Each structure stands twice: as structure tokens, then as C-alpha cells.
Amino acid sequence: MKKIVLLGYMGCGKSTIAQNLSKITNIPFLDLDKCIEERASLSINEIFEKHGEVYFRKLEHEMFVELLQSSENNIIGLGGGTPCYANNHELLKGDDVVSIYLKASIDTLYSRLVHNKSKRPLIANMNEEEMKEFIAKHLFDRSYYYNQAKHKVSVDDKSVEETVQDILEILA
Numbered sequence: 001m002k003k004i005v006l007l008g009y010m011g012c013g014k015s016t017i018a019q020n021l022s023k024i025t026n027i028p029f030l031d032l033d034k035c036i037e038e039r040a041s042l043s044i045n046e047i048f049e050k051h052g053e054v055y056f057r058k059l060e061h062e063m064f065v066e067l068l069q070s071s072e073n074n075i076i077g078l079g080g081g082t083p084c085y086a087n088n089h090e091l092l093k094g095d096d097v098v099s100i101y102l103k104a105s106i107d108t109l110y111s112r113l114v115h116n117k118s119k120r121p122l123i124a125n126m127n128e129e130e131m132k133e134f135i136a137k138h139l140f141d142r143s144y145y146y147n148q149a150k151h152k153v154s155v156d157d158k159s160v161e162e163t164v165q166d167i168l169e170i171l172a
């Protein structure tokens with residue numbers, strides 16, 4: 001069983017790219033955030049509100065381990081913070097894991113997230129100026145973990161199709 005694991009900051013396109021890659025390769029796609037929501041019967045926002053982030057990170061780790069242990073080939077889209085907690089970054093290095101960091105600039109992330117923040121509890125209540133500063137600092141803090149991926153694909157100024165093509169070349 002092979003696991004293609006897409007990671008990177010919120011809004012870098014993990015879910016979008018994974019869905020498209022799944023259609024082309026016929027490898028089933030699992031979105032870690034969605035799996036957590038199904039398991040908890042709560043949205044990510046509700047989990048943060050009712051139980052707090054520490055509880056979310058525990059669920060996230062457990063679900064990631066479970067997905068990696070299944071005997072299927074899968075494309076797994078991680079949550080934006082997944083590699084940065086509970087030593088999850090070590091799991092990106094496993095023998096059967098093809099981990100790919102979708103690397104986006106602060107400007108790309110800001111422009112994608114500014115109108116799509118309501119379902120992302122870490123930024124949902126920020127104004128535009130706060131958000132830009134937050135993304136810059138947060139991305140810097142997280143880059144160490146993202147860079148533990150085996151492969152890196154730059155997504156700036158690329159269409160979904162172009163990014164998918166870059167990933168297909170890694171998989172070839």
C-alpha cells in the first residue's frame with residue numbers, strides 16, 4: 001500500500017489538488033479534516049469551540065495514524081497544521097509514504113484565504129491586516145515541519161492542472 005500525502009499551509013490547495021489527482025490516477029482521496037469531522041460528528045469549527053485546539057490535535061494525530069495504517073492505496077490531504085504537532089512530521093518519512101509539500105507564498109495564501117476564512121477557526125475572526133501578518137509569521141514557524149516532506153512542489157501562479165502535472169512527474 002502506498003500513501004500519497006499532500007501537506008502545506010491552509011489554502012495552499014491540498015484538498016483541491018488531491019481531488020483532481022484522485023480523478024486522474026483513480027487512487028481514492030481521503031481528506032484528513034473531513035475524516036475527523038465524520039469521526040467526531042462535529043465540524044472543525046465546532047471541535048475547536050467545544051473542545052479546544054489541544055483536543056483537535058489529538059484527534060488529528062490518531063486519525064492520521066489510522067489512515068496511514070489502512071491497507072489501501074490512498075491520496076491523503078492533511079490539515080494545514082498536521083505536520084506541526086504530535087511528531088506527525090516523522091510519519092512523513094515512512095517507507096510507503098510519498099509526502100509532498102505544496103509550497104505557496106504569503107501573497108498566494110493571503111489572496112486565497114482572505115475571502116474563505118469562516119471555516120478556518122485559526123483565522124476566522126481576523127481582519128485583513130491581522131491576517132497577512134499572521135500568515136507570514138505562522139508560515140515561518142511551520143516551514144521547518146513542512147520541509148520534512150520528501151518532495152516539494154511550488155504552487156504559486158500555477159493552475160490546478162499544472163500542479164497536478166508536477167505531482168504526476170514525482171509519482172512517475
Ligand SMILES: Nc1ncnc2c1ncn2[C@@H]1O[C@H](COP(=O)(O)OP(=O)(O)OP(=O)(O)O)[C@@H](O)[C@H]1O
Pocket residue numbers: 008009010011012013014015016017033077078079080112116120155158159160163
Ligand atoms: N491553482 C490553484 N490550485 C489550488 N487551489 C486554487 C488554485 N487557484 C485557486 N484555488 C483555490 O484556493 C483554495 C484552496 O483551498 P483548499 O481548500 O484546496 O486548500 P487546503 O490546502 O485544503 O486548505 P485547508 O488546510 O484549510 O483545508 C480553493 O478555494 C481553490 O479553489
Ligand SMILES: O=C(O)C1=C[C@@H](O)[C@@H](O)[C@H](O)C1
Pocket residue numbers: 009010033044078079080081082119120121122
Ligand atoms: O492550519 C491549521 O492548523 C488548520 C488547518 C485546517 O486544515 C484544519 O485542520 C484546522 O482548521 C487547523
Ligand SMILES: [Mg+2]
Pocket residue numbers: 014015016031033077078079
Ligand atoms: Mg483542505
